Amino acid sequence: MPEQSNDYRVVVFGAGGVGKSSLVLRFVKGTFRDTYIPTVEDTYRQVISCDKSVCTLQITDTTGSHQFPAMQRLSISKGHAFILVYSITSRQSLEELKPIYQQVLAIKGSTESIPIMLVGNKSDEMAQREVETKEGEAQATAWKCAFMETSAKTNSNVKELFQELLALEKKRDMSLSIDGKRSGKQKRADKLKGKCSVM
Amino acid sequence: NRGGRIGGEQQESLLSDWLLTSLVRRATLRESDLAPKYEKVHNFKVHTFRGPHWCEYCANFMWGLIAQGVKCADCGLNVHKQCSKVVPNDCQPDLRHVKKVYSCDLTTLVKAHNTKRPMVVDMCIQEIEARGLQSEGLYRISGFSELIEDVKLAFDRDGEKADISSNAYEDINIITGALKLYFRELPIPLITYDAYPRFIETGKITDPEKRLESLHEALKLLPPAHCETLRYLMAHLKRVTQYEKENLMSSENLGIVFGPTLMRAPELDAMTALNDIRYQRLVVETLITNEDVLF
Numbered sequence: 001m002p003e004q005s006n007d008y009r010v011v012v013f014g015a016g017g018v019g020k021s022s023l024v025l026r027f028v029k030g031t032f033r034d035t036y037i038p039t040v041e042d043t044y045r046q047v048i049s050c051d052k053s054v055c056t057l058q059i060t061d062t063t064g065s066h067q068f069p070a071m072q073r074l075s076i077s078k079g080h081a082f083i084l085v086y087s088i089t090s091r092q093s094l095e096e097l098k099p100i101y102q103q104v105l106a107i108k109g110s111t112e113s114i115p116i117m118l119v120g121n122k123s124d125e126m127a128q129r130e131v132e133t134k135e136g137e138a139q140a141t142a143w144k145c146a147f148m149e150t151s152a153k154t155n156s157n158v159k160e161l162f163q164e165l166l167a168l169e170k171k172r173d174m175s176l177s178i179d180g181k182r183s184g185k186q187k188r189a190d191k192l193k194g195k196c197s198v199m
Numbered sequence: 200n201r202g203g204r205i206g207g208e209q210q211e212s213l214l215s216d217w218l219l220t221s222l223v224r225r226a227t228l229r230e231s232d233l234a235p236k237y238e239k240v241h242n243f244k245v246h247t248f249r250g251p252h253w254c255e256y257c258a259n260f261m262w263g264l265i266a267q268g269v270k271c272a273d274c275g276l277n278v279h280k281q282c283s284k285v286v287p288n289d290c291q292p293d294l295r296h297v298k299k300v301y302s303c304d305l306t307t308l309v310k311a312h313n314t315k316r317p318m319v320v321d322m323c324i325q326e327i328e329a330r331g332l333q334s335e336g337l338y339r340i341s342g343f344s345e346l347i348e349d350v351k352l353a354f355d356r357d358g359e360k361a362d363i364s365s366n367a368y369e370d371i372n373i374i375t376g377a378l379k380l381y382f383r384e385l386p387i388p389l390i391t392y393d394a395y396p397r398f399i400e401t402g403k404i405t406d407p408e409k410r411l412e413s414l415h416e417a418l419k420l421l422p423p424a425h426c427e428t429l430r431y432l433m434a435h436l437k438r439v440t441q442y443e444k445e446n447l448m449s450s451e452n453l454g455i456v457f458g459p460t461l462m463r464a465p466e467l468d469a470m471t472a473l474n475d476i477r478y479q480r481l482v483v484e485t486l487i488t489n490e491d492v493l494f
Contacts (some may be wrong), residue, residue, distance in 0.1 A: 037452060040480070041473070064341065085230070092370075
């Protein structure tokens, strides 16, 4: 792992138009835009709690429309955790994650101690579903990573996604909330999941 | 002489062969009269010739046992190393030497195939305009990478005979992916390394009128074959934006997707490259919206 910095870097990968930016924006800003603008690369910051102090969660939203091997390699080598997003309305978008997963594996050596989440986004568009939940789960099992279906549009499972991801990190003790600054919404989400963050 | 040993029948067939080839040659000649004459420098590489060879420029003997002279990798011209510096830029690439389509220099490719533009560009654009203009996220959504690789192999193998119809590749995003890959793999990008700084400068100009003017000047720095291909592509992308309601691809979106595909910074400094992306987007966006006045 690179320099001992206080940042925790999460990188979001996925094919074009699956909703990477929507997921990140929903999590960081709590909003959903119905606009259609491809991303080049954006980085968002969020303060979280880590090992009983604060640290910055740095989320890199990558491009899906055109692969730049060099930029992709850089994001992977710098990233601590990865979110691999596909759209449940497109089988192809799941297929496209395969080379990305292979590259993470190749650069990191092993994915054992690296938090990775496979995410099926657009779970609100049930009518257009092409990838069954079971198939997503099977892929996650094959990759030995966690799995979740989300919808950035209806705000379903978005916060949970990031929580789970941080919980997968065994080297540090992290949670989304900072001491004393918990929002009511956050508490409710915790209760719903029956999980307790470190306080 | 072989001619003396062959019978009448064979002679006749040889004669008809000769007639045919001369007809074909005349036809291709006429075609090449139509195709624009792009100037191209030779691609000389040091070469060891077997047996005696004479320089095809000065006609003198090429002395030595190894590395007697240089050979153009694109057209096969053999000359002295000294002569290679004064040979005019009249390289006419030969298909025998130019084997690939992807990752082949753009001017070399069009000269070798005697076309105005790379056939990949023409064929992909025709295919997309025939069946994909209304497809959501055109050029944004990517196709299966293996199938895109497949299209690339088909072009490398079959050239203009490659089959990219809907029977072969049903998903239009494979065709757009193959076209974007072609531009990304060019050894010299469509907007050349030499012209790159000038194009980026134009992106930094805020006054729209002045930006257009300077962009017009920058276009003159491109080799003719590059400029012609860019013109054709921009006219196509303009047509894509006319279906924005259906495909959701505005000129801004296409600028984001095509910016880094058509322009590459000459030196690979990650920070400047990342900084430039904003201007690349602006340049391509301006090129699309103003293609009618710029070219």
